[in-house]
Amino acid sequence: MRSAVLNIILIFISGVLQMELFSLPWTYFRLLEFLHIIGAIVLILFFIVPFLWRHIKESLFIAKQKSRSGMFLGITFLMLIISGGYLFLVGNRGGDMYGVIAYYLHLYGSFVLLFFLFVHITKALLFQFGSFVAMGILVILTPLKLQSENVHLSNIELEEGIERYHNSEWTNSVRCKVCHPKIFAQWADSNHRHLADSNPYYMVMENLAGMDKGERFREWCMGCHNPSAVTTKQTKTTHFMRENIMPDPLFVQGSAHLIVEYKKHPKRLEQGVSCIACHRMSKSKTMGNSAYTLDLKSRKKYLFEGAYSGWKVWMSQKLINANPKVHKEEYLKPSYAKSSYCASCHNEFLPHSKKVVVSTYDEWRDSVYNDPKNPQKHKSCQDCHMSYIKDGKFVGKSGRSTEGGRYKEQIKTHYFSGANHFLVGLKNKEHEAQSIALLKTAAKLDAKIVGNKLLVGVRNVGAGHHLPTGAADFRELWLHVTVHDADGKKVFESGYLDEHGNIEPNARVYQKVFGNKDGKPVGLFFWRYEKLLKDNRIPAKKRVEELFFLPTDLKRPLDVTVKLNFRIYPQWVTDIVKAAYPSLPDPPVITISELRSIF
Secondary structure, three states: OHHHHHHHHHHHHHHHOOOHHHOOOHHHHHHHHHHHHHHHHHHHHHHHHHHHHHHHHHHHHHOOOOOHHHHHHHHHHHHHHHHHHHHHHOOOOOOOHHHHHHHHHHHHHHHHHHHHHHHHHHOOEOOEOOOOOEOOEOOOOOOOOOOOOOOOOOOOEEOOOOOOOOHHHOOOOHHHHOOOHHHHHHHHOOOOOOOOOOOHHHHHHHHHHHHHHOHHHHHHHHHHHOHHHHHOOOOOOOOOOEOOEOOOOOOOOOOHHHHHHHHHOOOOOOOOOOHHHHHOEEEEOOOOOOOEEEOOOOOOOOOOOOOOOOHHHHHHHHHHHHOOHHHHHHHOOHHHHOOHHHHHHHEEEOOOOOOEEEEHHHHHHOOOOOOOOOOOOOOOHHHHHOOOEEOOEEOOEEEOOOOOOOOEEEEOOOOOOOOOHHHHHOOOHHHHHHHHHHHOOOEEEEEEEEOOEEEEEEEEOOOOOOEOOOOOOOOEEEEEEEEEOOOOOEEEEEOOEOOOOOEOOOOOEEOEEEEOOOOOEOOOOHHHOOEEEEEOOEOOOOEEEEEEEOOOOOOOOOEEEEEEEEEOOOHHHHHHHHHHOOOOOOOOOEEEEEEEEEO
16 A cells, blocks of 8 residues: 555656646756656556555455545546546647646646545544444544554464464364364354454454554454464454455354365465464463463374375374374363463453453452362353353263264363354354353342332352453443333333434443543543443452332332343444444344342
C-alpha cells in the first residue's frame, strides 16, 4: 500500500507544479509535463492498478468489507484516469467543451482524490448495522503505536537456539487423525480449533486491533489464537482460502476444509490452536499473554515421520504403532493435567500498561477449588472443561483415545466445553449440548418478597472462576424477572430484550466494563482500557443479592419468575461482525437457571 500511495502523491505533485500559481520556467515545465504524463501511465499501469485490483479483490470479494471512502476513492481515481486520458489523447484545445470539463475535472479532482486517499488510509472502521442503527468507528488519524518497540506482545519462547519455525515443522493436525480419529473429531469442531481464521468475531477484532494500534499489535492477539503464525514470523491471521475462494467457515463440520486442504497442500501452515500447539508445549507460565515454551525441533521422530505422501507415511505409522512408547512420551506430559498449563493463555493483560483484562486462571487459583491437598475438593480446569457431562454430572467418557489402543474408563474429551456454545453449535450439536450443559451447572437462584421488595439471590455453585469469566466485557449474564398478580396481569418486568435485541438499560447485568482515561466505555477497543468502570461478577461459591422494588397494593398471590440468562456476545457486537460475515446468525439467549415461586 505504501508504494501505491507514494506513487499517487508523486503524480499529484508533478501535476500540481504545472499550475500557473507556481510560474514554473518553460524549460522545466515542458520536461515536467512529459514526465507527468509518461510517469503517470507507467506508474498507473504497472504499479497502482495492479495494487488496486488486489486490494479491491481482497477487501470486497474475499473479506467482504465495504468502505464508502474506498468507493469514493475508486470513483475519483477512475474519473482522473478518464479525464487524463481524454486530455492526452484528445486534448483541451479551447473549442471543445469536453476538453474544458476534462481539464477542470483532472485539476480539481486530483485534490479530491488526495482527500479521499487520506481518509481511506487513516480510517479504522465503518460498520453499518441494519435498519435500526448506523455506527461508524473512526480511528485516530495516525494509528496509536506502542510506546516502545521493546514491549513484548507475545511471550512465546522457542527451544534454546531457535528463533523461528518453518511451516513444515508445524505438523498438521490431520496427520493425527489417522491414529486418533475420535479425539480429532472432538477437537475439529471445538473452539480451540476455531480460534483464528474460522472465527468471525476474532477476525474482526484482530483486524480492528491492527488498524487501531498498528499492524504489529496483531501479535498480541495471535500469541494465543494463532501460535503457528507467530512462530513462523507471519504478521497477521489470514482468511482460510480454498484455491482463490474464501469459503464460509461457520457451518463446516469436522474441519472438512482443513482435511481437503491438507490433501492438496500438505506443507501449508495450519492456523489456530492445533494438536501440536498444545502437545509440544514444554513449559507454561501463569503470567498469561501466551507465556509458554514450544519445542518442535528437538522432539524424537520415528523414521519417515516427517514424510507427506506415499509409502513413507504408511511406514512411519506402522513404526509408531509397533512401539508407541516414545511417541506417547513426546506428546503427553504430566503438566498437561494441571490448571497452570491453561494459565499461559487464560490470563491476559495489556502489554503496554500491564492492566489485566482476563484473569480466569487467577480467579480459579484464589478459589476453594484450588486445594491440591484435599483431592475430594480440588478441581482443575481440565476436570470441568475436558470431561463429559451427562444429566448435569461430570461422568467422564470411556473408550479408546487411540485407534486399536487400550480401553479407558475416562478419557479427557477435546470438546473444550465452555461458555461459547454458539460458534461450536453452528457446526456440531453435541459440542453445543456439552457447553450448554456445563453452563447450567454454574449457578442457582433463590428469591423472597418482603413487603413490596423482591430479593433475588444468585449463587455461583459450579464455576471455578467468576461468572462470567474470560472476555467478560463481551459476555452477558443477567437476570430476567417477571411478576404477575392474582389476575395474571404482568405488573413488573426487568431484564427484557428491546426491539433491537439489546438488554434494556435497567437490567441487572453481571459483567466487566472497561473505560478510557475519561471514564467512558471503550466498547470494542478493549485494549484502550485505562479505568475499570464496573466489575460485579460473581466469584466461585459466592452469592450476590439483587433488590427489586415492586408496585404497592398488588393483588396477591404474586407469580414470580426469575431467569438467569446468558448470551455469549451482545447484540451490538454481533451486528458489527455481521457486516463482515452476513451469514452469521444471532447468538441465542441461554437460560442457565430458572426459578418460579408464588408469594
